[in-house]
Amino acid sequence: MGDKILTTEHLYAYYDQHCVLKDINMAIPKFKATAIMGPSGCGKTTLLRCFNRLHELSPGGRIEGKIRLRNTDLLSLNPIQVRRRIGMVFQRPNPFPTMSIYENVIAGYRLNGIKLSQNKADEIVEQALKKTALWDEVKDVLYRRGTFLSGGQQQRLCIARALAMNPEVLLLDEPTSALDPKATAHIEELIVGLKKSVTIVIVTHSIGQAGRVADYTAFLYLGELIEFGPTERLFTAPKDKRTEEYLSGKFG
Amino acid sequence: MTFNRDKLFEKSLTLSAWLVVILVAAMCLSLVLYALPVFRTTGFGFLFHRLWDPLQGKFGAMPFLVGTLLTSFLALLFSLPFSLAIAIFLGEYFNSGKIALFFQNTTSLLAGIPSVIYGFWGLFVLVPLVRKLEIKLGVLPYGVGIFTASLILSIMIIPYAASVGREVISLVPSELKEAAYALGATRWEVIRHVIFPYARSGIFAGILLSLGRAIGETMAVTMVIGNNNQFPTSLFAPANTMASVIANEFTEATSDVYLSALIAIALLLFLVTTVINIIGRYIIEKLSV
Numbered sequence: 261m262g263d264k265i266l267t268t269e270h271l272y273a274y275y276d277q278h279c280v281l282k283d284i285n286m287a288i289p290k291f292k293a294t295a296i297m298g299p300s301g302c303g304k305t306t307l308l309r310c311f312n313r314l315h316e317l318s319p320g321g322r323i324e325g326k327i328r329l330r331n332t333d334l335l336s337l338n339p340i341q342v343r344r345r346i347g348m349v350f351q352r353p354n355p356f357p358t359m360s361i362y363e364n365v366i367a368g369y370r371l372n373g374i375k376l377s378q379n380k381a382d383e384i385v386e387q388a389l390k391k392t393a394l395w396d397e398v399k400d401v402l403y404r405r406g407t408f409l410s411g412g413q414q415q416r417l418c419i420a421r422a423l424a425m426n427p428e429v430l431l432l433d434e435p436t437s438a439l440d441p442k443a444t445a446h447i448e449e450l451i452v453g454l455k456k457s458v459t460i461v462i463v464t465h466s467i468g469q470a471g472r473v474a475d476y477t478a479f480l481y482l483g484e485l486i487e488f489g490p491t492e493r494l495f496t497a498p499k500d501k502r503t504e505e506y507l508s509g510k511f512g
Numbered sequence: 513m514t515f516n517r518d519k520l521f522e523k524s525l526t527l528s529a530w531l532v533v534i535l536v537a538a539m540c541l542s543l544v545l546y547a548l549p550v551f552r553t554t555g556f557g558f559l560f561h562r563l564w565d566p567l568q569g570k571f572g573a574m575p576f577l578v579g580t581l582l583t584s585f586l587a588l589l590f591s592l593p594f595s596l597a598i599a600i601f602l603g604e605y606f607n608s609g610k611i612a613l614f615f616q617n618t619t620s621l622l623a624g625i626p627s628v629i630y631g632f633w634g635l636f637v638l639v640p641l642v643r644k645l646e647i648k649l650g651v652l653p654y655g656v657g658i659f660t661a662s663l664i665l666s667i668m669i670i671p672y673a674a675s676v677g678r679e680v681i682s683l684v685p686s687e688l689k690e691a692a693y694a695l696g697a698t699r700w701e702v703i704r705h706v707i708f709p710y711a712r713s714g715i716f717a718g719i720l721l722s723l724g725r726a727i728g729e730t731m732a733v734t735m736v737i738g739n740n741n742q743f744p745t746s747l748f749a750p751a752n753t754m755a756s757v758i759a760n761e762f763t764e765a766t767s768d769v770y771l772s773a774l775i776a777i778a779l780l781l782f783l784v785t786t787v788i789n790i791i792g793r794y795i796i797e798k799l800s801v
Contacts, residue, residue, distance in 0.1 A: 343694055350690065370705065371697035425695060425696070
């Protein structure tokens with residue numbers, strides 16, 4: 261499977277006393293796209309939110325076990341540091357409505373109080389927008405509000421916002437669930453292109469999407485990791501009966 | 513039958529709505545009518561003259577206009593750090609649960625205290641304190657005056673800005689806050705760069721509400737401002753606001769012109785409030801997301 265960038269060991273996640281993730285052990289390979297798939301409520305979003313420690317911000321959210329980012333213990337780091345190294349894109353496009361497109365892309369730096377020269381900022385914005393194939397569409401309206409864009413464009417802006425921080429890992433939480441098929445295809449194409457430079461972890465409820473974008477797929481059910489392996493192998497020869505049933509549409 | 517009832521209901525709603533409009537118009541009209549005599553004697557100089565001496569027949573509203581604006585904006589300045597802090601505390605940090613409810617209720621209780629009680633408290637607690645401060649600063653130790661009135665007003669207006677601020681801050685979508693957290697922002701950075709910009713028009717609306725309350729407040733101010741009709745030359749000088757001079761002198765207004773002058777001040781107060789509200793609404797619109 262090559263180099264591993266994110267590894268979990270006996271990972272448990274809770275909301276107060278309620279355990280939502282049980283003993284998750286998985287190793288996410290570098291510069292690949294890994295899909296986390298499963299029926300609603302199986303804990304896939306929670307798992308994603310453990311990786312950038314956003315789960316701890318939810319009321320009662322608690323993590324036990326180990327998560328490693330390369331060789332460092334992610335849970336012993338300052339969450340702020342973790343989140344600068346691991347970017348995230350959410351279900352619904354959420355550009356900051358008070359900021360222009362330009363400000364949205366550079367928001368990670370502004371929020372963290374990192375001073376940039378005008379040239380450097382321009383460069384970061386241009387590169388991030390080019391990576392998300394948005395540059396040509398917005399280069400003349402950079403100072404308009406990001407909320408004027410279409411849903412698909414807004415989501416690509418959010419990806420650009422995360423990429424501008426040069427993260428090692430990009431987490432995507434059902435990034436196309438609020439988008440139309442055309443915009444979805446566009447984002448999926450983008451993801452495939454992005455994994456050369458950043459490790460992708462994508463939560464999806466769509467089996468088709470996992471098949472189209474992911475090199476590896478994890479199947480989560482009722483808070484447990486049922487199966488994890490190369491997407492092709494998992495889809496064609498699932499080892500667990502529950503994976504097979506899910507793939508054949510018996511539940512979920 | 514049901515149709516008729518619906519019609520009746522609709523008509524009564526329309527009537528009630530119009531009644532309010534008619535009342536405001538009537539109020540305006542009577543203020544203008546009764547204020548006319550003083551404008552006939554003094555002209556528009558009434559608005560700009562600094563001398564108010566009813567015995568000599570001199571009527572100038574400037575000292576009171578300045579008194580009102582000074583006390584109100586000073587009060588706003590004093591109260592703003594506190595009302596904003598409460599708004600953030602209750603809107604972002606503790607927006608549900610028992611602690612939140614306790615603080616919310618206590619804050620709104622502040623708005624429910626009758627102003628005469630504030631006046632009494634100011635007279636017996638604040639005035640001696642301010643007097644001590646004035647002695648330390650080497651100014652005439654009246655105790656009463658613009659500064660004291662602003663202090664009492666600042667406490668009275670906290671709940672308005674605080675509760676509106678709390679409301680709008682708690683309405684900031686959590687997905688925006690999470691987006692900022694996911695970029696590595698700290699809580700303070702989220703408040704500063706996401707919550708404040710998003711909620712600013714609402715926060716401003718709350719501040720405006722506070723200001724309106726400060727401009728119109730009569731009883732508490734009358735009790736601690738010192739009721740002096742001189743044009744105020746110092747923050748510690750006893751003065752009068754538009755509202756306090758009306759309350760204080762209405763019963764003594766013996767001549768028609770005197771009475772008319774007080775009503776003209778009421779008209780001015782009405783106009784000031786309206787103008788500030790119109791400007792405020794314009795700004796709110798500019799600020800809104």
